[in-house]
Amino acid sequence: MTILAKDSLQQLQFPLSIGQQLANVRYLQGLHHSRQALSSDLLAGMAVKSQLRASKVMAAEDPSPAFNYQQALNYLTTLDAQALSTELIKDLHQQLHQQGGRWRSVKLTIPRRDQPDKYLVVPTGAETIAADIEQLVSDFKQARQNGVDALIAIPLLIMALMKTFPFFDGNRRLALLLARYLLQDSGYGIVNTIDLESEVVATNRAFYRSLNRSDSSNPLPWLSYWWVLIRRLYQRFDRQIQHANINPGRGSKTALIERFVSQQQQPFRYGDVCKAFPTISRDHIRMILRKLKQNQVIVTEGKGRGAVWKRC
Incomplete structure (x- = not known):
């Protein structure tokens, strides 16, 4: 045995x-x-x-x-x-x-x-x-x-x-x-x-x-x-x-988050992005999401902790 x-x-x-x-x-x-x-x-x-x-x-x-x-x-x-x-x-x-x-x-x-x-x-x-x-x-x-x-x-x-x-x-x-x-x-x-x-x-x-x-x-x-x-x-x-x-090329953090967003078929929360990228600061993630919203890549629904993001 x-x-x-x-x-x-x-x-x-x-x-x-x-x-x-x-x-x-x-x-x-x-x-x-x-x-x-x-x-x-x-x-x-x-x-x-x-x-x-x-x-x-x-x-x-x-x-x-x-x-x-x-x-x-x-x-x-x-x-x-x-x-x-x-x-x-x-x-x-x-x-x-x-x-x-x-x-x-x-x-x-x-x-x-x-x-x-x-x-x-x-x-x-x-x-x-x-x-x-x-x-x-x-x-x-x-x-x-x-x-x-x-x-x-x-x-x-x-x-x-x-x-x-x-x-x-x-x-x-x-x-x-x-x-x-x-x-x-x-x-x-x-x-x-x-x-x-x-x-x-x-x-x-x-x-x-x-x-x-x-x-x-x-x-x-x-x-x-x-x-x-x-x-x-x-x-x-x-x-x-x-x-x-941090080191390699221009916009590497932004590129990773943009790729994450592009792959989301369902609404997602800010916390989901933070979990996917624990090595990127929350402030930096928030800044990139705001830019994506300004560029009409994503929209937000709701406010506060209940807010969700969706691809346009």
């Missing part, structure tokens, strides 16, 4: 502090989703930079020529929402490593990354690994069909992969690639514009400490690590948007 089996998931209980972390990520995702279509050019540029940064960060961590993280990233873009399978996992590892795509067949004794003086013994071989991964993939699919939140199911899948150590080398790279793919496929497009790889590398010790402290009976340290990690991605996104609004 894997960590994603129904019986294991039913035993999960979240303390209030852990539950608040999950709720916070969901809230940030809601804000992010409302802003995703505001500037396609800006988001496309961020996505390109994200891939380049991810590839550079992973190459710096281990410069071995056997790994090609950029090639694996490019392969992800060709999958077109292909369902997770053992073959997909093997193919992805093959794209990542020159001699990849073959299940590990030997027992490993490896030093713990968070405590180098201690060792992990990973005994299973290829046949057992193949069966374990097949069961893990099946349980993951069933969990998602049963409505288990992607923010729970995906980190648990990654944890199980990291503990199984299915390949002789490149397991963490594979895990990050799968996390990228599955999160994006589940609607968390933040991983397309902000690379999670640099955040993981920046928190290496916490990554391995939470992994080693977690197991099927208590995965909370690992889940907590991932929810904090994803929250950091949203924070980086906001900082980059703020930087883009």
